[in-house]
Amino acid sequence: MSKERYESKERIHDRNKILCNKIFARLSKRNKGKCLILDAETLQTTKALHKVGFKYSDIIIPNPYCYKTLKKRIPKTIELYDVFLGDYINSYKGYTRTFKNAWFDYCGIFEGSVECNPKDDIANYFQKYLPSKGVFAITFKTGRNAKDYLYQDIIEADCYIQETAYQSGYVLVKAGQRFYKGMCFMIYKVSER
Numbered sequence: 242m243s244k245e246r247y248e249s250k251e252r253i254h255d256r257n258k259i260l261c262n263k264i265f266a267r268l269s270k271r272n273k274g275k276c277l278i279l280d281a282e283t284l285q286t287t288k289a290l291h292k293v294g295f296k297y298s299d300i301i302i303p304n305p306y307c308y309k310t311l312k313k314r315i316p317k318t319i320e321l322y323d324v325f326l327g328d329y330i331n332s333y334k335g336y337t338r339t340f341k342n343a344w345f346d347y348c349g350i351f352e353g354s355v356e357c358n359p360k361d362d363i364a365n366y367f368q369k370y371l372p373s374k375g376v377f378a379i380t381f382k383t384g385r386n387a388k389d390y391l392y393q394d395i396i397e398a399d400c401y402i403q404e405t406a407y408q409s410g411y412v413l414v415k416a417g418q419r420f421y422k423g424m425c426f427m428i429y430k431v432s433e434r
């Protein structure tokens with residue numbers, strides 16, 4: 242497995258990251274329940290959710306990169322898994338649990354890598370988890386796929402997310418978007434169609 246590339250300690254003071262966490266927590270708090278998130282050693286997203294009233298037992302974090310550090314640091318009631326997000330999602334065969342809110346806060350591009358495939362993660366998430374009314378957010382690295390026009394990768398990612406969710410019975414309404422330092426953050430309100 243490649244080394245964890247996310248410099249979480251540097252990002253703790255990054256106003257973009259602070260703002261994205263604030264937006265995610267603010268929109269999520271209307272839908273109390275389970276939250277599936279990618280969080281790092283600084284637990285910025287966990288803290289943001291806890292601050293708006295989520296219990297630690299509502300938070301699920303798959304992270305094989307910094308599992309050991311997180312395990313030592315986090316409240317015991319948080320569900321922490323030593324697996325990739327995709328493997329976590331795929332470990333469920335059916336509608337055995339639901340999530341209200343999710344933030345797939347990736348470090349890499351939307352097209353993914355050997356270890357991480359955002360397209361599959363999103364398709365499987367909406368197929369398997371019956372999110373009902375809630376929030377879905379994503380972050381990914383931009384700019385590598387602008388073959389034909391500017392922001393092509395962002396527009397294509399947005400289209401893929403909405404279309405994939407729609408095919409599984411959900412309507413996504415864009416509730417926020419932010420571009421910073423080569424990253425794209427998008428957040429949607431999810432409802433059943």
Ligand SMILES: C[S@@+](CC[C@H](N)C(=O)[O-])C[C@H]1O[C@@H](n2cnc3c(N)ncnc32)[C@H](O)[C@@H]1O
Pocket residue numbers: 245246247249252258262279280281282283284285286303304305306307324325326327346347348356357358
């Ligand atoms: C961008 S950071 C999360 C930052 C956090 N949400 C915050 O706002 O501070 C993503 C974390 O999840 C890990 N990660 C990235 N892709 C992952 C994947 N596909 N499955 C599990 N963990 C992943 C990274 O190594 C990193 O520790």
